[in-house]
Amino acid sequence: MPRYLTLVRIDENNAPAGGPSPEMMQRMGELLEEITKAGVMLDTGGLLPTKEGTRVHWEGGKISVTDGPFTESKEVVGGYSITQCKDKAEAIEWASRFLKVHGEEWTVTCEVRQLDEG
Template sequence: MRVMVIVKASPSSEAGEMPSTELLEAMGKYNEELVKAGIMKSGDGLKPSSTGLRVRFRGNERIVTDGPFAETSELIAGYWLWEVASMDEAVEWVRRCPNPMNEESDIEIRQFYEMDDFSENDPEGKVAAHEDELRTSVVMQDSTLAPYLFFAGRCDEALAFYKQALGANVAFLMRFNESPDGVPEGMLQNGFEDKVMHATVHIGKLTVMCSDGCDDKSSFDGFRLALSLPSEDGCTRVFDSLAQGGSVDMPLTKTFWSPLYGMVTDKFGVGWMVMVPGEPH
């Protein structure tokens, strides 16, 4: 179950008194225990209510009031979000918490509603499905997406080529024989022990991840990398560099969406669309 563990405000927290070094260190160790146990999902402290605002809803009115707010016992100074098996487990973890205040203090534990709790009023699950979509959208707001290329044993050669053709910068590289966990027996093709297990490469503003893979059977069918450049001269230069040893699938030409656009497959089989961006519509 998911619970919010609420640290109630106190006179010292509302006065803006900062915790001592000893308390900060103790809370840091406690949070580390929570993380290692897989219980803590998030948590933060809150500034005094004097820095906050309160909005009262009265019919169609929205009345905004500046802090501070007088009811200290009803305010919160911080919180955690935990995933626990039961309320008893949450209580046991709270008992282990250092006193978060300089005086007597309270920590409140509240269970979250889950969508199953609303099933009677959502018999077809439409609201639940919509909430699930929203949660996925929230998660994806902070995500990143990067292509991962497998070069079938030619990764070192490919990286050298992209350094020369595109000014690529290799930010990280690890070989299979450098892996701290080792490689499971039988996973690698013979002779791949010193091949590239993983590399992170920056090409302009794009991050590309790549590897030799575990054998020489990789291919690059079904996708292309779209590379945009600010000038036609730059576009032509990069297109010609990528075409060395590869093949031109569509020569650079003017299109209705770009003043210069072409497609090329480099000598490693990676397909590229190279272009100058057109005017936005």
């Protein structure tokens, strides 16, 4: 079965103050338990804010290193999952369910991409 990487994109500047509510975290935990029991979830995790990150860039034969935050970025990767699904439609369904766990105060995008196994 194919594997899919889902990148969770958020706008750090417009995320709810204080981060996820306890109720949202409970709903998230229940969904993660369900997807794990279904044998679909291979790995998942959230990322620390960009202010704690570093970008390493290669251009013109030179490396540059920039510490966060990355203020020019409107949308950043806030987390990821790797799933093994029967097809892309199933991966999209799980991503949609993940998005619905968030309250209306959140703006979140999931980018679902199949891993190149070849």
